[in-house]
Amino acid sequence: MTGERGFTLLELVVATGVMLATTGALMTMLHHGLARTPVLEEAADLNQRARVAAERLAADLRAAGSGTPSGPLSARFPAAEPRRLGDAPGSAVSDVLTIRYVPAHAARSRLVEPLEPGAGSAIIETAGCPSQTTACGFTAGTNALVFDASSQIDPLRVEAISAGTLVLAASVAPRAATYPAGSEVAEAVEATYALDTDSKQLRRTEGNGTFTVADHVEALTFEWLDARLAVMPLAAFQNGPFHAAGSRMFDVDLLRVRVIRATIQLASGSGRGPAAVARITVALRNGG
Amino acid sequence: MCRRALANARGTALLLVITLVLLLAAVGAAVSVASRTEILIAASFRQGREAVYAAEGAVARAVRDLAVLPDWNVVLSGAVRSSFTDGVATSPRALPGGDTVTLCCGPLSLTDEVQHRAFGGRRWGGDTPLWQIFAWGPVSAWAAGAEIDSRLYVVVWVADDPDDGDGDPTVDSNGILGIYAQALGPRGARRVVDALIRRAPAADEGPPPPRVRILSWREGQW
Numbered sequence: 001m002t003g004e005r006g007f008t009l010l011e012l013v014v015a016t017g018v019m020l021a022t023t024g025a026l027m028t029m030l031h032h033g034l035a036r037t038p039v040l041e042e043a044a045d046l047n048q049r050a051r052v053a054a055e056r057l058a059a060d061l062r063a064a065g066s067g068t069p070s071g072p073l074s075a076r077f078p079a080a081e082p083r084r085l086g087d088a089p090g091s092a093v094s095d096v097l098t099i100r101y102v103p104a105h106a107a108r109s110r111l112v113e114p115l116e117p118g119a120g121s122a123i124i125e126t127a128g129c130p131s132q133t134t135a136c137g138f139t140a141g142t143n144a145l146v147f148d149a150s151s152q153i154d155p156l157r158v159e160a161i162s163a164g165t166l167v168l169a170a171s172v173a174p175r176a177a178t179y180p181a182g183s184e185v186a187e188a189v190e191a192t193y194a195l196d197t198d199s200k201q202l203r204r205t206e207g208n209g210t211f212t213v214a215d216h217v218e219a220l221t222f223e224w225l226d227a228r229l230a231v232m233p234l235a236a237f238q239n240g241p242f243h244a245a246g247s248r249m250f251d252v253d254l255l256r257v258r259v260i261r262a263t264i265q266l267a268s269g270s271g272r273g274p275a276a277v278a279r280i281t282v283a284l285r286n287g288g
Numbered sequence: 289m290c291r292r293a294l295a296n297a298r299g300t301a302l303l304l305v306i307t308l309v310l311l312l313a314a315v316g317a318a319v320s321v322a323s324r325t326e327i328l329i330a331a332s333f334r335q336g337r338e339a340v341y342a343a344e345g346a347v348a349r350a351v352r353d354l355a356v357l358p359d360w361n362v363v364l365s366g367a368v369r370s371s372f373t374d375g376v377a378t379s380p381r382a383l384p385g386g387d388t389v390t391l392c393c394g395p396l397s398l399t400d401e402v403q404h405r406a407f408g409g410r411r412w413g414g415d416t417p418l419w420q421i422f423a424w425g426p427v428s429a430w431a432a433g434a435e436i437d438s439r440l441y442v443v444v445w446v447a448d449d450p451d452d453g454d455g456d457p458t459v460d461s462n463g464i465l466g467i468y469a470q471a472l473g474p475r476g477a478r479r480v481v482d483a484l485i486r487r488a489p490a491a492d493e494g495p496p497p498p499r500v501r502i503l504s505w506r507e508g509q510w
Contacts, residue, residue: 066504105408
């Protein structure tokens with residue numbers, strides 16, 4: 001090692017200075033980057049929640065009112081209503097939406113015998129049903145609607161099946177009318193979107209099941225537009241005249257709805273990050 | 289040896305530079321991955337939306353073509369197709385994204401898949417719908433002279449309504465037709481819209497062309 005030349009003081013000072021400057025700049029950049037990471041993550045999460053909520057809602061709205069070969073449901077019944085199914089008929093609020101439709105590949109048939117309000121089973125036509133089905137594709141647990149040409153409509157829940165017979169659950173709302181032979185029975189979706197203000201969650205309820213569509217939702221508003229794209233006041237859905245009876249009685253003005261606009265206001269998970277508003281406007285495809 | 293190596297000890301700067309470069313590269317890669325993932329999610333969402341609207345547009349266009357046909361049996365038998373076609377349906381098609389499909393017919397063709405999947409695969413004996421390819425082509429070719437910036441390819445099939453009960457899927461006995469449209473895009477994007485249409489009863493008919501009524505219009509499952 002003898003004779004090895006070391007570093008001069010100047011070299012050490014310059015090298016240390018350069019290193020400090022470089023490291024300082026790097027650390028500053030890292031600090032800023034790391035400080036912004038949660039904000040970026042929250043923004044990404046916010047966008048994703050907005051997308052999921054808008055997509056789910058839009059898909060249901062596009063299907064709203066779709067029916068059977070006899071015609072769209074929306075020709076005789078509202079494709080959507082501004083109330084929960086358990087709310088009194090004629091009530092209307094701005095932050096609740098219930099959608100009704102016959103889904104793709106739905107089980108469906110017609111009554112062979114009249115269905116009385118208190119009847120525990122329905123006899124259905126099996127001729128013309130898909131082969132290898134016991135009761136036209138209905139299965140235990142199917143949610144369905146029974147409806148006739150006079151705009152009577154009631155929910156059914158199938159508890160069990162046998163050949164040509166649907167055993168009906170007594171747990172759903174009592175039927176309000178007697179349905180004559182020939183009335184249609186179709187598997188149906190009746191789904192309600194509403195904001196749970198306590199948990200700040202947008203929830204979708206269908207049958208006995210509820211699932212969360214989006215978290216951290218601050219506000220939810222639905223607007224109802226007619227064929228001229230004029231916003232219909234909620235009072236129009238409360239003042240009659242009313243059709244049908246029982247739990248599915250509805251204001252006939254709901255049949256004039258052609259477009260539904262939803263506004264979902266979302267907050268960041270922490271409450272301190274960015275906020276977003278998802279706004280979707282959907283023309284009802286099955287417009288009646 | 290040791291003395292010579294120490295005499296040439298110039299590696300400190302190199303080590304420092306390599307360390308810094310690796311650190312910067314790691315930070316850059318992390319940022320890049322995060323932003324790219326978000327961009328891909330957004331692009332996938334946008335593509336999905338576009339595909340739904342393309343499938344809906346394909347159904348609307350098919351309805352327009354069907355509305356002017358006085359007899360739908362010629363469509364159900366495959367004798368008449370839409371005015372929107374992109375060459376012979378039996379030859380393979382290169383889809384956006386690199387996939388190749390055979391639209392029609394026979395095993396492994398898209399038509400064969402639709403035959404098994406539409407109506408949830410249900411069968412009605414002699415009334416089981418027989419899906420006929422009706423319209424196909426790139427969305428960008430939809431409007432002659434207009435520029436549509438889309439990489440999507442759409443295909444539309446039509447079939448008889450099994451409810452007519454005539455035992456023949458090539459004959460329409462009740463004026464009701466099923467329509468099944470697919471929009472296919474890059475990275476396997478695929479969206480389905482199915483609809484049921486009915487020729488308006490004679491009493492409702494206005495001036496020609498005859499009207500068609502939508503009975504159901506739904507985004508289908510694939």
